[in-house]
Amino acid sequence: xxxxxxxxxxxxxxxxxxxxxxxxxxxxxxxxxxxxxxxxxxxxxxxxxxxxxxxxxxxxxxxxxxxxxxxxxxxxxxxxxxxxxxxxxxxxxxxxxxxxxxxxxxxxxxxxxxxxxxxxxxxxxxxxxxxxxxxxxxxxxxxxxxxxxxxxxxxxxxxxxxxxxxxxxxxxxxxxxxxxxxxxxxxxxxxxxxxxxxxxxxxxxxxxxxxxxxxxxxxxxxxxxxxxxxxxxxxxxxxxxxx
Amino acid sequence: xxxxxxxxxxxxxxxxxxxxxxxxxxxxxxxxxxxxxxxxxxxxxxxxxxxxxxxxxxxxxxxxxxxxxxxxxxxxxxxxxxxxxxxxxxxxxxxxxxxxxxxxxxxx
Numbered sequence: 312x313x314x315x316x317x318x319x320x321x322x323x324x325x326x327x328x329x330x331x332x333x334x335x336x337x338x339x340x341x342x343x344x345x346x347x348x349x350x351x352x353x354x355x356x357x358x359x360x361x362x363x364x365x366x367x368x369x370x371x372x373x374x375x376x377x378x379x380x381x382x383x384x385x386x387x388x389x390x391x392x393x394x395x396x397x398x399x400x401x402x403x404x405x406x407x408x409x410x411x412x413x414x415x416x417x418x419x420x421x422x423x424x425x426x427x428x429x430x431x432x433x434x435x436x437x438x439x440x441x442x443x444x445x446x447x448x449x450x451x452x453x454x455x456x457x458x459x460x461x462x463x464x465x466x467x468x469x470x471x472x473x474x475x476x477x478x479x480x481x482x483x484x485x486x487x488x489x490x491x492x493x494x495x496x497x498x499x500x501x502x503x504x505x506x507x508x509x510x511x512x513x514x515x516x517x518x519x520x521x522x523x524x525x526x527x528x529x530x531x532x533x534x535x536x537x538x539x540x541x542x543x544x545x546x547x548x549x550x551x552x553x554x
Numbered sequence: 555x556x557x558x559x560x561x562x563x564x565x566x567x568x569x570x571x572x573x574x575x576x577x578x579x580x581x582x583x584x585x586x587x588x589x590x591x592x593x594x595x596x597x598x599x600x601x602x603x604x605x606x607x608x609x610x611x612x613x614x615x616x617x618x619x620x621x622x623x624x625x626x627x628x629x630x631x632x633x634x635x636x637x638x639x640x641x642x643x644x645x646x647x648x649x650x651x652x653x654x655x656x657x658x659x660x661x662x
Contacts, residue, residue, distance in 0.1 A: 503601060
């Protein structure tokens with residue numbers, strides 16, 4: 312009897328977390344189905360069967376790297392270069408991990424998958440959302456992560472299978488991602504009392520973009536952000552207001 | 555490339571990705587207290603990263619050619635306006651995206 316109640320409570324908590332998580336992922340569903348399909352279609356026209364986007368979206372699960380990998384697969388075999396290139400494209404995950412260290416504590420068995428599936432979008436939602444008191448945090452993070460990966464894998468596979476099946480004009484639909492990051496940035500801005508770190512992020516990125524160009528500004532940006540945050544640690548901590 | 559080389563290439567991409575995802579969690583184990591500097595970074599980084607991601611999304615906008623980044627500027631202003639007004643994520647994101655699509659398909 313008590314075991315049954317326990318089970319019911321647990322499945323109730325899981326369901327509650329799913330209901331809380333799903334609405335947060337709707338914009339990502341739009342973006343990922345669209346971008347995933349473009350990626351699957353791109354692989355298809357590059358001469359790969361749908362099995363490639365399916366496997367790559369499952370094991371890599373990183374949009375920009377997967378697009379680059381298509382070019383790598385079409386070129387000659389260069390394992391060292393491939394590995395280094397992948398490290399550089401994905402280096403921003405190091406930041407996400409540091410920011411999520413505390414949040415992902417005590418998520419138990421789910422932790423390994425939470426880390427495995429940590430993309431820009433899942434990071435942003437899990438980092439920015441204040442999970443309601445009565446919802447299990449671990450399961451909330453889990454559903455955000457697994458739904459997002461599901462959208463991406465489904466999109467990539469469908470794109471590879473169906474190709475150019477989209478009949479309405481989708482130009483500009485990818486703006487859904489920009490809009491989402493903008494809203495998350497704004498939410499963070501409204502929540503925090505002091506804006507030093509947000510301003511450092513925007514200004515350093517814009518500066519590095521001007522200096523290094525669109526294709527190679529991320530790594531210098533991350534190094535500079537780290538330097539600024541370290542150099543101004545005392546005043547930033549003294550000013551308080553960090554969430 | 556042979557099939558074997560393709561599998562190695564994809565495998566290396568997956569391995570590098572997992573390295574970047576798991577490294578912070580392996581370096582700072584949950585059972586040991588996280589160094590103060592890293593905890594500070596954990597708190598100070600998110601706002602900076604969100605700013606970086608916004609710039610990252612707009613990295614290919616060129617203000618000197620084409621539509622001069624006007625559709626992006628208008629759509630972002632709408633996203634911010636809607637969000638300050640209603641504070642509803644889906645409305646702000648949906649409204650901004652539809653506006654952007656109409657702008658790039660019909661006007662610019």
